[in-house]
Amino acid sequence: MAEKQTLVHAYDENAIRSLDWREHIRLRPGMYIGKLGDGSSMDDGIYILLKEIIDNAVDEYLMGFGKRIEVKITDHAATVRDYGRGIPLGKLVDAVSKINTGAKYDNRVFQKTVGLNGIGTKAVNALSTRFHIKSFRDGQAAEAIFEKGVLVSHTPSMPTQEPNGTWVYFTPDPDIFRHFRFIPEFIETQIKNYCFLNAGLQIVLNGQIFTSKNGLLDLLEAKINEEEQRYPIIHIKKEDIEIAITHGNHYGEEYYSFVNGQYTTQGGTHLSAFREAFVKTIRDFYKKDYDAADIRASICAAISIRVQEPVFESQTKTKLGSTYLYEGGPTIKNFISEVLSQELDNYLHKNPATADALKKRIEQSERERKELSGIKKLANERAKKANLHNRKLRDCRIHLNDEDKNDPEFQAKKLETTLFITEGDSASGSITKSRNVETQAVFSLRGKPLNCYGLTKKIVYENEEFNLLQHALNIEEGLDGLRYHRVVIATDADVDGMHIRLLMLTFFLQFFPDLVRAGHLYILETPLFRVRNKQQTIYCYSEEEKRQAIQKLGGKPEITRFKGLGEISPEEFGYFIGENMRLQPVIIGKDTQIHKLLDYYMGKNTSARQDFIIENLRYEKDVVEEAISAEAVA
Incomplete structure (x- = not known):
């Protein structure tokens, strides 16, 4: 009997490849910018690319050059102009196309800056179909144009009237960022954060001017309305640190x-130190051993520190790893403990009204926690038993809170x-049949969930479905243990589906608004129509897309109207939740007051809601006539 042959590739000089x-960068983009995405999440790669360019402009401001940055954004392109010193003309091409080339290795030039290793701009260059850069210095300019990182045009020097800058x-x-588009709200948040952190810096976004005089104080005022604050911010x-609480x-x-x-969305050593130091300072001030959860319940805080040569856990710099x-x-x-123990303690002594309001807030949280403790214990025991055979949850293999393997x-x-x-x-x-079992999980609702508006958190434990969902997400004690980066509401595009969507939005906004604020909640867009002939199939998400598809295919194509998600076969569904998935992020606007929003839509039958419905009521005759008119135009 012949021996089984095993194919072994030769491991010699030819097996070693140098890129x-x-x-x-193009082969392993995740090592440089984290996840790719389509722009529906605030930490998708296209925003990291923009951040890398703006970071360089902000670093110039920090060094005392250029107080204005101009940013222009379209759906698929970005332009950034700063008024700093400009890149040295003779090194323009090297600075944006050679790894480990830059000024930020020299602490005499850049100290405590955002950019560290000279990789960011190179990543933007390599991952762009077109990368065009100009540098202006003292009446001279240099220019370079790249396509996917390949230099196609270079002008080393020419006269200019432009002021210094880049x-x-x-x-x-x-090809890398499939179906992407820039979402203005995410970029506006990004721009505001730069201004809050750099008082006096002016950034112009598509003609709108952003600036801040009071730093993190302005940030918190933008995040939490004055009427919702239990005490003044x-x-x-101090030097190297700023805190607002x-x-x-x-x-x-x-x-x-x-x-x-740099906005460290995943926190790190500085945030952990702040949370711990805040609890210790409060206990020492009131001379009472309050539970840490009661002290931090309902807190809204911002902390910014300056660290020399900080160590981050990845190139995207979303989590600080530095110890010193x-x-x-x-x-x-x-450092943070000492600042809080002195400054916060002094503040509370000098402002007894604030100290009293803070104490009342802590003791209110303590009462609420104790009221919940009994039912919480029973609910958690039920949830543990249910989790062993949880038919509602089809879990995936990888989770957001998995221990990091030093692997990009x-x-x-x-x-x-x-x-x-x-x-x-x-x-x-x-x-379930079409998902990626590594990274995609499914939680099935029994039907329409409870309208929880106006109810206390006790209902999260009393309602089995809510409690199981809370445990599936692992958000009972906050977002630190969140198991999924994206939570996607996937309901039918009909009246019942929209109602269920509203009920689930109410649940998250009422009890877990931090999940929404952190950009984890989305709505899944699924096609309303399938238009096809023998050669081609087009999925359409609106009437307009359907009309365009009919016009494109010509003749009399077959048109299917999907009434519910269950009508879409698993084979087709894989297309809508894979690379071509369309997600609509749930964004809380700057002026949104969650309580008023929920009261309007989910409260009792208010007169304001009745008036809105009456004023916007459309009769079937009007809708049909509009559809006929639109078809005639098409």
């Missing part, structure tokens, strides 16, 4: 943490983890 800088235009590569500002009436804890002007403020200096933990690809997969919340067995069945 140039652009090839490596101009960059780029278009992310659609406490604002502490207040408490509201919301559930959960809300934090905004920054290092060297600077080489040979204090630990970040001791694994970290990128964690950011793809998604929980689909579906209605009924038929819809959940289609998604």
Whole structure:
């Protein structure tokens, strides 16, 4: 009997491949910008690309050059103009196309800046179909144009009337960022954060001017309305640190943490130190051993620190790993603890009304926690038993809170983890069969969930469905243990589906608003129509797309109207939740007051809602006539 042959590739010099800088970035983009995405999430790659360019402009401002930055955004392109010193003309091409080339390795030039390793701009260059950069210095300019990182045009020097600074235009590569578009609300938040962290800096976004005089105080005022604040915002500002604190009436804890002007969405050593130091300072001030959860319940706080040569856990700089403020200096933990123990303690002594309001908020949280403790214990025991055979949850293998393996690809997969919340067995069945079992999970609702507006958090434990969902997400104690990066409401595009969507939005906004504020909640867009002939199939998400598809295919194509998710076969569904998935992020606007919003839509039958319905009521005759008119135009 012949021996089984095993194919073994030769491991010799020919097996070793060396990639140039652009090839490596394009082959492994996750190592440089985290997850790719389509722009529906605030930490998708296209926003990281924009951030890398703006970071350089902000670093110039921090060094004392250029107080104005101009940003222009379209759906698929971005332009950034700063008025700093400009990149040295002779090194313009090297600065944006050679790894480990830059000024930020020299602490004499850039100290405590955002950019560290000279990779950011190169990543933008390599991952853009077109990257166009100009530098202006003392009446001379240099210009370079790249396509996917390849230099196609270079003008080393020419006279100019432009003031000093740098101009960059780029278009992310659609082959890498599938179906992407820039969402203005995410960019506006990004721009505001830069201004809050750099008082006096002016950023112009598509003609709108943003600036801040009071730093993090302005940030908290923008995040939490004055009428919801339990006491005036406490604002502490010292060398290398700025802190703003207040408490509201919301559930959960809300934090905004920054290092060297970088928004660390995943926190890190500085945020952990702040949370711990805040509890200790409060206990010492009131001389009472309050539970940490009661002290931090409903807190809204922002902290910004400056660290020399900070260490982040990835190139995207979303989580700080540094232990020390600077080489040979204090630990970040001791530094923050000392600032709070002195400054916060002094503030509370000088402002007894604020101290009294804070104490009342803590003791209110304590009472609420004790009231919940009995039912919470029973509910958690039920949930543990249910989790062993939880028919509602079809889980995935990778989770957001999995222990980090120092592996950029694994970290990128964690950011793809998604929980689909579906209605009924038929819809959940289609998604379950077509999902990616590594990163996509499904939670099936029994039917229409309870309208929880105006109810206390006690209902989350009393209602089995809500309690199981809370445990599936692992958000009972806050977002630190969140198991999925994206929570997607996937309901039918009919009246019942829209109602279920509203009920689920009410649940999250009422009890877990921090999940929404952090950009984790989405609505799944699914096609309303399938238009096809023998050669081609087009899925349409609106009447307008349907008309365009009919016109494109010509003749009399077959048109199918999907009434519910259960009608879409698993084979088709895989197309809508894979690379081509369309997600609509749930965004809380700057002026949104959640209580008033929920009261209007989900409260008792208010006169304001009745008036709105009457004023906007459309008769079937009007709708039919509009449709006929539109078809005639098409």
